[in-house]
Amino acid sequence: MKKINKLLCIGLLASQAIGCASLGVQPWERDLLAKEEMALNAEGVDLGLDDHIYFSKEATSGGRAFAGGGCGCN
C-alpha cells in the first residue's frame, strides 16, 4: 500500500509538472464542468452523512473537508 501511495504521488507530481503549460480551458469551454454533478462537492448532503458515519466508525477523518466531527461519537 505504501508503494501504491508513492506511485500515486509521483504520478500526480509528474502529470502536474508536464501538463502545466497546457492545463486548463478557455472561459467559454466550461459547459461540462458547469454541470451540477461535476461540482467537487456535488451531493453535499450525502457526503456530510458519510463523513459523520465514517468519523464515528473509523480512526481517520477529514481530507475532503475539515476533520472535526462535532459529535461525541469517537
Added chain:
Amino acid sequence: MYLLRSLFLSFLVCLFGFSFQQMAHAKTVDYPAPSINFKSAFSFTNQTTQATDITQLSQLRGKVVYVDFWASWCVPCRRSFPWMNQMQAKYADDLVILAINLDQDPKLAEAFLAKLPANFHIEYNPSGDIAKAYDVIGMPSSYVIDKTGQVRLTHVGFFKAKQTQYEQSIVALINEVPSL
C-alpha cells in the same frame, strides 16, 4: 494550544480586514480598456437568424455597441438578460446590444432563450473564435464599444449591485460626440 488559538483568531481578523479592502476595491468605477481598433479587432458576419440585419460590426458605427459573451450554463449570464432587455428598450436609438453565445450546442442556448427571451441581437459562436479575438477571460464578459468603434470599457461577470454603473458607462458613451 494557545498559540493555535491566537493564530486562528489573527487569521479571522486578517480575513475580515482583507475583505473590507477588497470590497472597497470592488466599488471603484469601471476602467476604460485599452482601445482596440474596431476593424482590426474583428469583423464577423452574422451567421444566424434572430432578427438581425448586421453583417459587419462596422455597420454599427455611430451607435454605442454593447458586446456580451454568454452561455446557457453561466449563472451570472442569467442575471444579466433582464437588464440587457431593459437597456435595449430604454436606449433603442443609440445602443445596440450584441449578445454572443458560446455554447457548443446552440440548442442549449435556444432552451435558455425560451425561458429568458431576449429583445436584442443574439450571435452564435460555438467555435469561440470571436471570444478568442476579444481575449475573453471570464463569463459573462462585456465590451462597450463607442461610436467610433473603440472598445472603451470591459467588465467580467455581472452583478446586480453594479447595474447602475454599467448603465452610466453606456450613457456616457451615448452622450459623447465623436471627434472623428
Added chain:
Amino acid sequence: MQLDNSSTNIAASLALATCTLLGSTPALANESVDNEWRFDTAILYYGETDRVSLVEGVISATKDFGDDHIFNGKLTYDGLTGASATGAVPQDTVQTFSRPSGHGGYAVAAGELPLDDTFRDSRVQLNAQWTQPLGDNLRGSAGVHASKEYDYLSLGMNGSLAQDFDQKNTTLSLGLSYQFDQIDPVGGTPERLGIMPIPTYIGDDYDDDHDDDYDDDHDDDHDNAYPDRNGTQNKDTVDVLLGLTQIINRRTIMQLNYGVSVSDGYLNDPYKLVSVVNDLGQTQQTLFESRPDQRTKHNVYWQTKYAMDSGVFDISYRYATDDWDITSHTLESRLRFNITDNSYLQPHIRIYQQTAAEFYQPFILDDSPLPTFASADYRLGEMDAYTVGLKYGQQLDNGDAWAVRMEYYQQNPKNAGFDEPGQLADLDLYPSVKAMMVQFNYQF
C-alpha cells in the same frame, strides 16, 4: 482594474459552505435564481447487525442573496440506539459489567463480545455558513456550528479564502477551523486505567435504572454513584486545510488537499474498557481506557472528476497519518450513468484500511507492567473496511429532484500481531461489523 468575478455559482460557493476547499467549479446548471431558497433534505437509516442503529435527518437551506452572496443553514438531527463494543474481551463464561452510570450492571453471555446496550442518544446540530466574493478572483467564507447531545457539546467556527488564478483554471484555498468540545460523561469521567467496579448483585439482567441511564433527568444519579469522579472534560481542535483545484481540460477537474488537525484535551472515550487477563486468558480486572491527550493528524486528499458524455466518473484517494501511529488509506469511487436526461444510476465503492494506534491493545496481560496509555477500542486497531452502494436519482418536471441510495458497509478488524493466551485463542476477538444504509433525498 475592474474585472469582476465571473461565473462563480452556488455550487462552488457551497463548496466553501460545507467547509470543503475548492474554487473554480463553475456554474450550477439548475434553475437557481437569486433570492430563492433551495432546500436539500435527506433521511438516512444506518443499521448494524445486532449493534447500533441510527436515524439521521438533514435539512439544508441555501439562498443567494444576490451576486453570489450565499447563505447556507443546515439542521441535522440524529437518534442513536443499540449496543456498541466496549473494548472488553469475550470470555468462555458469563461476564458482568457495571453500567456507565454506576447504577446496576449487565451480563454478557459466554463467548459473546461485550457490548454495552444502553447507548441511546439524540443529537442536534446547527451549521451556518456565509460565502461571498471578496474581490475579482477571491472568495471568502465563514461559518459556525453547534452540536449538542446528552453528554456532549461541540462548538466551532471556520473561515476560508479561495483565490483563483489563470482565468479560474487554478484555485488555491486556505481554510482554518477551531472547535471546542465538551464531554460530560454519564457517571462522571472515569480515571485513566481506573478499575471498573464489579456490580454486587449477579443476575441475568438486573438493571436498577437501566432505562434512565441516558435520560435528561439523570444528572443527580450519576453524581451519587461515583462521587469521587471528575466531571466535565474539554477538547480543543484546530484544523488547517490547504487546497489546490486545477481544471485539467474540458472534461476533467482535479483537487489536491493537505490538512493538519491538532486536538488537545480529553481524547478518551469514557465508556471504553480494556480487560486485564492472565496467562489463561481469564479476565482479572476491567479498566477504563487511557488515550494520550494530544493528537496531530495529517492527511492528503486527491480527487478527480471526469465528465463523460452520459455521466460522471469520480475517484478519490486519501492518505492519513498521525502521531498515534495510525496510518490509513481510503480509495473511493462513484460512477454516474445518466439513464435519461433526468434520471441516473450511480454505483459507489469505498475501500478503507488502517493500522493500529501505538497504544492499541486488545487486552492487558496481568503479568506485564501497566502501560500509560491503552485502548482496546477496535476503531483504533488494525482494520479493513469496504462499502458498496447504489443510488438512483431523478429530476422532476417542476425542478425538484429526489434520490434513493442503499449501501452495505463492512468492517473487518484484524489482529495486529497480539498473541492470544488461553481461552482467548478460541474466541473471536475481532468480529466483523456489518451495516446497511438506506437514504432518501429530496431537493426543492
